[in-house]
Amino acid sequence: MLAGAALVGAAPASSASARTQLAPGVTYTEYDIPAAKGTAHAHVLTVDLRDPHVRVDLLHPGAVAARATVSAMADASGALGGVNGDFFNITEAQHPGVEATGAAVGPAIASGRTLKAAVPDGQRFGPALPPGTSTRDVLGVGVDRRARLDSLALDGTVRTRHGSVPLGGLNQYALPVGSIGAFTDAWGSASRVRATCGTDTERAAPCSTDTYEVTVRRGRVVASADTPGTGTVAADTTVLVGREAGAQWLRELSPGDPVAVRHRLVAADSRIPYRFAIGGYPVRRDGAPLPGLDAKTSAVRTAAGIADDGRTLVLLALDGAPAYRTGLSMAEVADAMAALGTDDAFSLDGGGSSTLVAREPGAAAVSVLNHPTDSPERAVANGIGVFSR
Structure with a gap:
């Protein structure tokens, strides 16, 4: 004792x-x-x-x-x-027919590999956030083996022959209104429809009716669809899901068009890379x-x-x-x-x-x-x- x-x-x-x-x-x-x-x-x-x-x-x-x-x-x-x-997308009672993904709210890094970025604050599951905090907040351990609190924001772009736009999400169950999100092999097989439901301030708001999905393999468009799909994403593939303005931008793409997707998580306080981080x-x-x-x-x-x-x-x-x-x-x-x-x-x-x-x-x-x-x-x-x- x-x-x-x-x-x-x-x-x-x-x-x-x-x-x-x-x-x-x-x-x-x-x-x-x-x-x-x-x-x-x-x-x-x-x-x-x-x-x-x-x-x-x-x-x-x-x-x-x-x-x-x-x-x-x-x-x-x-x-x-x-x-x-982390808190996670546990239920979708407000969106009949939409599957709960089980995905976490905040950023996640495992063994130095970025798995996902944070959903908008209004889309989180769990109790109300204390003043001054956000879904981007993390606890992490850097390559220096020290633990710290930080905030990790997504920095990314989608570049095509038409120009470039900011990337609004990475393997997230909810995307900002008007944005484009990237889904990689880290996502899993769950439907990507949930990413286009709710708004930045209201999780229970209806799903968007203006969506578009483009599949990019080895830097080229290979497929497109009017609604987000389901199924695993191959290691050499990125699925781009757009809603509202993001969907309109993706509709300009055609099979064979070159597309470059770049993304990283940027720490607010530390310059030490994170080996592990959780929301x-x-x-x-x-x-x-x-x-x-x-x-x-x-x-x-x-x-x-x-x-x-x-x-x-x-x-x-x-x-x-x-x-x-x-x-x-x-x-x-x-x-x-x-x-x-x-x-x-x-x-x-x-x-x-x-x-x-x-x-x-x-x-x-x-x-x-x-x-x-x-x-x-x-x-x-x-x-x-x-x-x-």
Whole structure:
């Protein structure tokens, strides 16, 4: 038993806790948190990024538009442990006949490869964003092995013989009104129709009736369609989906026309390339909670925190067992992450998605260490994986 260690990621001194070393540089802790609506129970992985045998990366099901459980993704990738990640396109009740893609809201980078960019703020799933945050916010780890909070914006163009236009999206379930989005082999097989539904400010707005899709293979137009299609995209192929003005621009293209598509994610704060990045939103920055955090709505939550100038990553998931299901408000999450010694903290998806898994010493597979409110374990878009060799 641990009675109030001063280590980053250890339980606050007022809480009884149990602490287990899963591997050099990775520990697991659980403890109670007194909260306004009842006691919450926290499960925490603390990761020392200074340890050369430890790294973190994106857990994902092999495609942007797909879902899998955290435990399945962890076992498939050989992760020691992890938590669920970004909010995602979980339902499409407002758009009858349109399939929910399962794709995440924010940007995603896995092993240095850009998978997707962020949907417009008004198209996100999840609770209201705190003031001053956006769907472009990420928690990432750079090639320097330091964790940091940042914002990643899409910078891209589509160039043809008619000129060039900005690229409005990359493997996103929602595109800005009037834009063109690119879908690559990272997208998966889900329908691309959802990308043309809603508006920049209203997720439930009707799907656009002015759409067009162009398939580009090896830099040349090979096919076109009046509505977005479905099916996997080959590695040498990019599918361009346009809505409104973007659709009109794509209609000018003919089979055989040359098309060049360029895209990258640009960081607002760091010049260090990211090896890993995941979407969510900040709740604590530079040692202080963000202003305007919700202090009334309590729920089961998942969060990540950064300490030691980016050298320590703390992953927290609350327990969803009935005795603890009242959870924490976002303001309480910020306080809980401060009590764990973090300077920056980041909210991930919660509720039925909140899951923390780890492979205990001697085990061949990970176990779910909290009690998710969903049973069986919910399939999610992505997660943060902890790896040890």
